Amino acid sequence: MSFIGIEDVSLRYGGADGTLAVQDCTLAIERGEFVALVGPSGCGKSTLLKMVSGLELPSAGSVYLDGHEVAGPQHGIGIAFQNATLLPWRTTLDNVLLPLEVSREYRASFRRNRAEHVERARGLLRTVGLDEFREHAPYQLSGGMQQRANLCRALIHEPDLLLLDEPFAALDAFTREELWGVLQQLFMDRRFTVILVTHDLRESVYLADTVHVVSKRPGRIVKSRRIELPRPRTLEMTFEPGFVDIVHELRDAISEIRAS
Amino acid sequence: MTDATKQRLAPWIATAALFLVWELACRVFGVPEFILPTPSASFAALFEFFDAVMFNASFTLWVTLVGFAIAVVFGLALGVLVGASALTYAALYPILIGFNAIPKVAIVPILVIWFGIGAVPAILTAFLISFFPIVVNVATGIATLEPELKDVLRSLGARPMDILLKVGLPRSMPYFFASLKVAVTLAFVGSIISETIAGNRGIGYLMMQASSSFRVPLVFAGLIVVAVMGVGMYAVFAYIERRMTGWAFRGQA
Numbered sequence: 001m002s003f004i005g006i007e008d009v010s011l012r013y014g015g016a017d018g019t020l021a022v023q024d025c026t027l028a029i030e031r032g033e034f035v036a037l038v039g040p041s042g043c044g045k046s047t048l049l050k051m052v053s054g055l056e057l058p059s060a061g062s063v064y065l066d067g068h069e070v071a072g073p074q075h076g077i078g079i080a081f082q083n084a085t086l087l088p089w090r091t092t093l094d095n096v097l098l099p100l101e102v103s104r105e106y107r108a109s110f111r112r113n114r115a116e117h118v119e120r121a122r123g124l125l126r127t128v129g130l131d132e133f134r135e136h137a138p139y140q141l142s143g144g145m146q147q148r149a150n151l152c153r154a155l156i157h158e159p160d161l162l163l164l165d166e167p168f169a170a171l172d173a174f175t176r177e178e179l180w181g182v183l184q185q186l187f188m189d190r191r192f193t194v195i196l197v198t199h200d201l202r203e204s205v206y207l208a209d210t211v212h213v214v215s216k217r218p219g220r221i222v223k224s225r226r227i228e229l230p231r232p233r234t235l236e237m238t239f240e241p242g243f244v245d246i247v248h249e250l251r252d253a254i255s256e257i258r259a260s
Numbered sequence: 261m262t263d264a265t266k267q268r269l270a271p272w273i274a275t276a277a278l279f280l281v282w283e284l285a286c287r288v289f290g291v292p293e294f295i296l297p298t299p300s301a302s303f304a305a306l307f308e309f310f311d312a313v314m315f316n317a318s319f320t321l322w323v324t325l326v327g328f329a330i331a332v333v334f335g336l337a338l339g340v341l342v343g344a345s346a347l348t349y350a351a352l353y354p355i356l357i358g359f360n361a362i363p364k365v366a367i368v369p370i371l372v373i374w375f376g377i378g379a380v381p382a383i384l385t386a387f388l389i390s391f392f393p394i395v396v397n398v399a400t401g402i403a404t405l406e407p408e409l410k411d412v413l414r415s416l417g418a419r420p421m422d423i424l425l426k427v428g429l430p431r432s433m434p435y436f437f438a439s440l441k442v443a444v445t446l447a448f449v450g451s452i453i454s455e456t457i458a459g460n461r462g463i464g465y466l467m468m469q470a471s472s473s474f475r476v477p478l479v480f481a482g483l484i485v486v487a488v489m490g491v492g493m494y495a496v497f498a499y500i501e502r503r504m505t506g507w508a509f510r511g512q513a
Contacts, residue, residue: 053415075417085409089430089507102418102426137507157416 001067003031003193004052004161009061010218011047021047023218024061031160034187034194036204036211038250040258044219045197049163052195053077066160075104078154078162078192082169084146086138086153093134096121096152103157117156124152127189128182144175148182155186164196168203177235180206188231201247201254206233213253216260223253297477299484306481312466317485320451320463323379324489327386328447335391335443336436339398343432344424349403360392365453372458382454382462389450390443397439401432434508437501444493448486 006027012020022044029035037045050056051063054074063070078099086095100106100117110117125131128148130141138146147167154162164183168176184207187194198204204211205227213223227246229237237243279299285291286298293301306313342349342356364385371381405428413423455464463482470478502509 050411053411055411055414073414073417075415077415079412079415081408081412083406083408085406085412087427087430089433089505098426099416102413102416102422104417139507154412163415 001064002028003033003066004029004195005062005064006048006052007062007064009048009051009058009063011044011051011056012059020218022051022058023220025220027212027221029193029195031193032191034196034207034209036196036198036208037214038198038201038204038211038254039214039219040216040254041199043214043216045214046165048214048219049165049195049197052161053079053163076157076159078157078159080147080150080154080162080164080167082166084138084143084150086141086146086149088138091135091137092130092141092149093118093121093125095138095149096125096156099153099157106157121152121156124155125149127186128152142175144171144179147171147175147179151179151183151186155190155192158190158192160192162192162194164194164198166198167196168200169198176200176203181232181235183207184232201250202238205229205243205246205250206238211250213250213257215257222257223250225250294474294476297480299480301477302480302484305475305477306484309478309481313463313481313485316461316463316466316482317489319379319461320382320448320455320486321489323382323455323462324386324444324447324451324493326379327383327451328390328444330383330387331391331394331443331447332440334387335394335439336398338391339395339432339436340402340424340429342395343399343402344420344428349399356392356395364389364450365457368454368457371454377458377460379461381458382451382464385454386447386450389453390447393439393442393446394436397435398432401435402428405431434501434505437497437505440497441494441501444497445490448490448493452486 004027006025009022009025010020011022012018025044025048027048037048039045047056051058052065052070054063054065054070054072057071065074086092087098090098097117100110106117122131122134125134128151130145130148130152133141133145138149141149147170150167154164168179171179180203187207194207196204196207208227211225211227212221213225214220215222225246229243283298283300286296297305338352342352367388368381368385371384375381375384402424405423409427410423413427418426451462452464452467455462456468459465459468463486467479467482470476470482
């Protein structure tokens, strides 16, 4: 059985006459797999993500996570959104530590093991190049740095599953490409499972093992493409024919959806 | 003169200019003292009756601060309750708006029937008039929490109480402290209304006594003292606001 199983899932917002966001969607994700969901905007990609985390429950069908059916908010998942939502009254380090203060697994022992947790947070911040900014307030960080801290916050409790909802969409192109490298490094070091929602096709091909194309609303998976490129992938690779061909193939699939 | 010095001096100069224009207008147009006394006559009255003014002003200050303190505790608690749950928000908000729309002048006679003349009606009026902005601001601060952040915390297994304590409350603090500045000046309005209608002490009572014996400069002296106390308390809470929630002012602090 897969790590995550989405089976014939539909979700309708706002009662029987509401909008059908996702319809008869089926998807399997293996443990340690990096999956990207791409598709036109408003196609239900984010809704799928929320159903995996249990923040939304499907109207029909089932979602399985690690062998259990998802019936409510799951614990110990890492989530990061486009908006970094760091708490402005906490330093970068304290923002990264927040999950340990509230998560069921760590909260009881947080104070006792604080030194150890701080060390772990600093390790993460070092990986993303933010250790020297740990005592800075969020507003003193650039957008890219805030998003790095956001990634650290999503990973500090060592989740098995990381859900990313267009985390780099608000960044400039250079910063975005830099963070692809940061995320790939974290993924290769730790091998958690990732679901990344994005509408940047280069981003999806650079990062993912499998790219799933979602149809326009109501969302379904219309195409799945394995990306067999070796890791670590580099920015130079994104200009090579093999990479560009995959991007074109995905682009054609999305153009077809938009035209239909 | 640097821009910073100009900024610091500007309020003093504007206030002095206001008194100057007032003084000149009264003299040029020969306004009689029992209609509008000059500021100099008002200050003269203030010094003539200094002891009485200070005695009554300190009573008003005390009554106002007690009422305000109750408003802070009650407003914070009710604000958390209203902000933390959509249900209590829906249930209580119309009542709060309706209550706030009632002129507090109309309530004073009722308070006098219940508690008699004295400090209690003034304290309660100060409380009733000043808790509303605190409730609204705290509730707004908590209710406008970013949904993404709530999702991040919920998927960690955070309990609603954690979200409230770690994020909702700290987040509402700038709103809370901003409301205190408004609320404390409103509290003065409340206590003085009560003293004016049914008091036996306080600056409002003093002004009523003065106006019934046509000592209009003394009435204005009372008004000036009230205004100074209001500005003073505003400054105190503006300072506390900066100290407590400096993060919300970012680079300006």
